Amino acid sequence: xxTRLTGxxxxxxxxxxxxxxxxxxxxxxxxxxxxxxAILSQYGYRLRCSLSVPDQEKxxxxxxxxxxxxxxxxxxxGGLGSTxxxxxxxxxxxxxGQQLAINEEALEMVRAWFKKRNRQMEPSNERQALLPLExxxxxxxxxxxxxxxxxxxxCQLFFLPGVPSEMKAMFNQAVLPALQELHPPExxxxxxxxxLFGLPEPKVDALIPYSQLPQGxxxxxxxxxxxVLVKLRADGDDATQRLDQAETILxxxxxxxxMARDEQTPEEVVGKLLIEAGLSLSLAESCTGGLVASxxxxxxxxxxxxxxxxxxxxxxAKQDWLQVPLPILQQHGAVSEQCARAMAIGLRxxxxxxxxxxxxxxxxxxxxxxxxxxxxxxxxxxxxxxVHVKGYRFNGDRHKVxxxxxxxxxxxxxxxxxxxxxx
Amino acid sequence: xxTRLTGxxxxxxxxxxxxxxxxxxxxxxxxxxxxxxAILSQYGYRLRCSLSVPDQEKxxxxxxxxxxxxxxxxxxxGGLGSTxxxxxxxxxxxxxGQQLAINEEALEMVRAWFKKRNRQMEPSNERQALLPLExxxxxxxxxxxxxxxxxxxxCQLFFLPGVPSEMKAMFNQAVLPALQELHPPExxxxxxxxxLFGLPEPKVDALIPYSQLPQGxxxxxxxxxxxVLVKLRADGDDATQRLDQAETILxxxxxxxxMARDEQTPEEVVGKLLIEAGLSLSLAESCTGGLVASxxxxxxxxxxxxxxxxxxxxxxAKQDWLQVPLPILQQHGAVSEQCARAMAIGLRxxxxxxxxxxxxxxxxxxxxxxxxxxxxxxxxxxxxxxVHVKGYRFNGDRHKVxxxxxxxxxxxxxxxxxxxxxx
Numbered sequence: 027x028x029t030r031l032t033g034x035x036x037x038x039x040x041x042x043x044x045x046x047x048x049x050x051x052x053x054x055x056x057x058x059x060x061x062x063x064a065i066l067s068q069y070g071y072r073l074r075c076s077l078s079v080p081d082q083e084k085x086x087x088x089x090x091x092x093x094x095x096x097x098x099x100x101x102x103x104g105g106l107g108s109t110x111x112x113x114x115x116x117x118x119x120x121x122x123g124q125q126l127a128i129n130e131e132a133l134e135m136v137r138a139w140f141k142k143r144n145r146q147m148e149p150s151n152e153r154q155a156l157l158p159l160e161x162x163x164x165x166x167x168x169x170x171x172x173x174x175x176x177x178x179x180x181c182q183l184f185f186l187p188g189v190p191s192e193m194k195a196m197f198n199q200a201v202l203p204a205l206q207e208l209h210p211p212e213x214x215x216x217x218x219x220x221x222l223f224g225l226p227e228p229k230v231d232a233l234i235p236y237s238q239l240p241q242g243x244x245x246x247x248x249x250x251x252x253x254v255l256v257k258l259r260a261d262g263d264d265a266t267q268r269l270d271q272a273e274t275i276l277x278x279x280x281x282x283x284x285m286a287r288d289e290q291t292p293e294e295v296v297g298k299l300l301i302e303a304g305l306s307l308s309l310a311e312s313c314t315g316g317l318v319a320s321x322x323x324x325x326x327x328x329x330x331x332x333x334x335x336x337x338x339x340x341x342x343a344k345q346d347w348l349q350v351p352l353p354i355l356q357q358h359g360a361v362s363e364q365c366a367r368a369m370a371i372g373l374r375x376x377x378x379x380x381x382x383x384x385x386x387x388x389x390x391x392x393x394x395x396x397x398x399x400x401x402x403x404x405x406x407x408x409x410x411x412x413v414h415v416k417g418y419r420f421n422g423d424r425h426k427v428x429x430x431x432x433x434x435x436x437x438x439x440x441x442x443x444x445x446x447x448x449x
Numbered sequence: 450x451x452t453r454l455t456g457x458x459x460x461x462x463x464x465x466x467x468x469x470x471x472x473x474x475x476x477x478x479x480x481x482x483x484x485x486x487a488i489l490s491q492y493g494y495r496l497r498c499s500l501s502v503p504d505q506e507k508x509x510x511x512x513x514x515x516x517x518x519x520x521x522x523x524x525x526x527g528g529l530g531s532t533x534x535x536x537x538x539x540x541x542x543x544x545x546g547q548q549l550a551i552n553e554e555a556l557e558m559v560r561a562w563f564k565k566r567n568r569q570m571e572p573s574n575e576r577q578a579l580l581p582l583e584x585x586x587x588x589x590x591x592x593x594x595x596x597x598x599x600x601x602x603x604c605q606l607f608f609l610p611g612v613p614s615e616m617k618a619m620f621n622q623a624v625l626p627a628l629q630e631l632h633p634p635e636x637x638x639x640x641x642x643x644x645l646f647g648l649p650e651p652k653v654d655a656l657i658p659y660s661q662l663p664q665g666x667x668x669x670x671x672x673x674x675x676x677v678l679v680k681l682r683a684d685g686d687d688a689t690q691r692l693d694q695a696e697t698i699l700x701x702x703x704x705x706x707x708m709a710r711d712e713q714t715p716e717e718v719v720g721k722l723l724i725e726a727g728l729s730l731s732l733a734e735s736c737t738g739g740l741v742a743s744x745x746x747x748x749x750x751x752x753x754x755x756x757x758x759x760x761x762x763x764x765x766a767k768q769d770w771l772q773v774p775l776p777i778l779q780q781h782g783a784v785s786e787q788c789a790r791a792m793a794i795g796l797r798x799x800x801x802x803x804x805x806x807x808x809x810x811x812x813x814x815x816x817x818x819x820x821x822x823x824x825x826x827x828x829x830x831x832x833x834x835x836v837h838v839k840g841y842r843f844n845g846d847r848h849k850v851x852x853x854x855x856x857x858x859x860x861x862x863x864x865x866x867x868x869x870x871x872x
Contacts, residue, residue, distance in 0.1 A: 048669070049482070049483075049486075049499070050482075050486050050495070050496040050497075050498070050499065051486055051487075051490045051495070051496070051638075052483055052484075052485075052486040052487025052488070052489070052490045052491075053487075053669065053671070053680070054483070054671075055478065055479070055480055055482070055483035056478070056479060056482065056483070056499075057478055059472070059473075059478070059479065059501065060472075060475055060477070060478035060479070061475075062475075063472075063473050063474055063475040064474075064475025064476075065475070066475070067474040067475045068475070072473070072474070073473040073474070073503075074473075074502075074503070074508070075473070075500060075501060075502045075503075075508065075512070076472070076473065076479075076500070076501040077498060077499070077500050077501075078482065078498060078499040078500075079497075079498045080497070080498075085497070085498065089498070092515075215474075246471075246476070248476075248477075257476075309760070311739075313746075314743075314746075315739075315742050315743050315745070315746025315747070315751065315755075315758075316734075316738075316739030316740070316741075316742030316743040316746065316758055316760065317739070317743045317746075318739070319738050319739030319742075319743075319760040320737075320738050320739035320740045320742075320743045322738070323736075323737075323738025323739065323740075323760070323762070323851075324738070324847070324848065324851065326812075326813070326814055326815060326847055327815075328738065328762065329762055329763065332738075332760075332762050332763075333762060333763045333765065333766060334759065334760055334761055334762055334763060334765075334766030334769075334770070335738075335739055335758075335759070335760030335762070336757065336758070336759055336760070336770075337732070337739065337742040337746070337755075337757055337758030337759070337760070338757055339746070339751065339752055339755050339756060339757055339758070340752065340755075340756045340757060342756065342757075342800075343756060343757030343800070346757075346799070346800075347757070347759075347770060376769070377765075377766070377769075389749075390749070391749055392749060392750075424747070424749055425747065428746075428747065
């Protein structure tokens with residue numbers, strides 16, 4: 027048994043227990059652990075482990091006993107509903123050797139929820155106020171089930187609904203403040219995320235001068251095809267300064283490849299750059315089928331730069347709306363440098379926008395030939411200075427070819443807008 | 450201690466242990482448990498619990514001891530890489546009281562991987578062949594790390610990489626056959642998934658005649674906005690017959706709302722129906738910004754029915770390509786029944802396709818007025834019989850309004866193609 031240590035030296039292990047058959051039969055993937063883990067990490071706490079068990083009272087009880095013996099705080103999700111499958115309160119009562127009783131405060135919470143919505147409370151909803159005797163109920167701002175809090179030996183147990191939105195709201199509202207009171211967190215972990223395009227992961231890795239980075243700055247990679255994500259992380263009071271230094275170094279070696287950072291998306295950044303540069307845009311997409319337009323318009327404010335898009339799938343559409351000359355289609359085909367150029371020029375003439383971008387290619391799985399295999403894509407950007415055209419050979423299936431082409435198009439726009447703004 | 454029972458009466462509990470700091474600091478959500486659970490469920494096995502622990506030898510060792518005492522099979526993922534963080538083999542050796550040794554068969558697997566790709570093996574890769582003495586290596590078809598298998602007391606332990614694609618491949622290739630040999634599964638669980646549109650979940654629930662369904666058919670709901678997913682499940686030898694009966698009943702009461710089933714997507718179904726009906730299509734999207742075109746073209750074969758799409762974001766585009774009369778835009782605005790109708794008619798005239806569908810609305814968050822709030826969307830379908838027009842008030846944020854509008858558009862096309870094919 028450990029001697030009682032003071033302040034931050036006391037162990038403070040946190041565990042998560044997620045309950046529900048649907049988590050163990052392939053129906054649903056557990057997202058609650060990730061949500062809790064991210065918030066804890068942000069506030070300087072660490073999660074020791076996470077356990078998923080089915081809707082069986084004995085399993086939940088055994089898990090509660092096990093975890094409360096190995097952690098100082100346990101966050102339990104699920105099993106607080108009004109149906110027969112909802113057994114968490116009973117398991118909690120058994121695990122802590124208490125009776126179940128109708129908790130008046132919890133009952134009032136349930137009643138108030140229905141009253142506020144002018145809805146009838148079902149008798150089964152009363153069950154949601156049946157809690158272990160010493161439980162302290164926790165308000166649920168988004169659902170009928172109150173959560174509750176229990177102390178058992180050296181462990182604080184928090185019981186939350188399994189519904190992710192309800193769980194998250196109550197975690198932030200009730201559990202996090204309670205944890206902060208129980209055990210002031212160590213200095214929070216800080217992080218910065220960079221989303222790179224144009225280099226494969228091993229190349230990005232090779233370009234990072236690890237020996238020059240400040241001590242204690244952690245570099246992690248992830249993939250979000252075709253973007254390579256680089257995450258810088260640091261703990262402690264001077265985390266900000268150390269991350270600033272690391273960021274400066276990263277920007278020096280990789281800055282031109284950074285399409286977006288943290289929560290930003292590439293399309294969001296491109297939209298902002300086009301607006302700042304005062305550039306209007308029209309799009310003619312063939313193999314990407316509207317994906318670029320859709321990405322740019324998923325952001326509010328697209329109307330400030332996007333005049334129109336065309337999904338010129340059939341040759342007739344290319345001729346009709348973009349004035350692509352028939353001889354070009356006959357001699358070079360729709361998937362050619364010549365066609366891409368003609369599409370962009372015709373689009374710009376038709377719309378009068380500053381920029382007109384065209385994409386034509388073979389996304390697959392059909393349509394490839396030896397000369398022009400699946401993944402052959404041509405892009406053209408008609409702009410105030412002329413027309414830029416380029417051909418690519420992309421790898422992967424239809425989804426990957428479309429996605430790569432769309433992000434490449436965004437990269438063209440990003441780089442053009444940056445250059446244009448400088449001039 | 451339980452008496453040894455014969456055949457299917459022996460308990461056969463399976464547990465999953467996922468290892469990795471990234472699972473417990475919010476960086477990554479665990480998908481391996483869900484993958485394994487789905488396969489086990491499909492083959493009639495049940496998962497007893499799933500535990501996530503960090504990259505710490507002591508934690509992994511303790512977890513292995515705990516789980517091997519509570520289950521007859523444990524599947525462990527992660528920690529088999531070549532870096533210093535990869536501690537699973539060591540933890541396994543300690544938990545089972547064995548030495549670590551270079552396993553020649555595993556080493557040969559690692560060597561062969563690099564040889565086949567004409568790549569240099571790093572010294573650190575040798576570490577991936579350092580396994581517990583009694584381990585039996587498992588081939589990794591997609592990566593450098595061999596898995597391995599160990600028996601400890603009454604428990605079979607399987608160690609797989611954490612990379613989801615590698616884990617899944619090796620699970621199917623090596624673990625599942627081993628489980629089937631150890632313990633013939635109970636009759637596999639069968640399931641059928643239906644994707645419904647047009648009714649909220651409580652209404653779907655209210656329409657299902659539960660008392661008429663065959664015994665043992667389980668009904669589960671999930672949401673994939675704006676689709677309501679209904680899953681029918683049954684176990685046992687006659688599962689097929691009982692599911693057939695349940696499906697017939699479901700189709701009677703809800704059939705017209707079923708957009709797709711099992712792995713199909715609504716856009717896939719719509720594409721097939723349009724091709725079968727011999728109908729060509731053009732699209733004019735304003736607030737959905739290319740989303741409908743993008744969804745339809747994500748499927749191969751779209752060129753068989755999609756002639757073109759337009760993202761007529763600015764009024765100038767509506768006038769220019771769709772011949773929408775200026776007076777309509779001036780008197781009623783771009784977001785109006787009149788404009789939607791004019792867009793569809795103009796599009797059909799310009800393209801000559803059988804069907805021309807237009808969508809114009811306010812996706813938000815800006816642009817709403819009291820008369821036309823965010824979520825106001827008009828759709829029109831110009832077709833051989835005339836023009837169908839309708840206005841909607843959709844709820845939710847920009848993403849939801851765009852998604853709901855796009856799926857509603859697909860539903861229009863689906864229903865038209867079905868009616869047209871009947872005539």
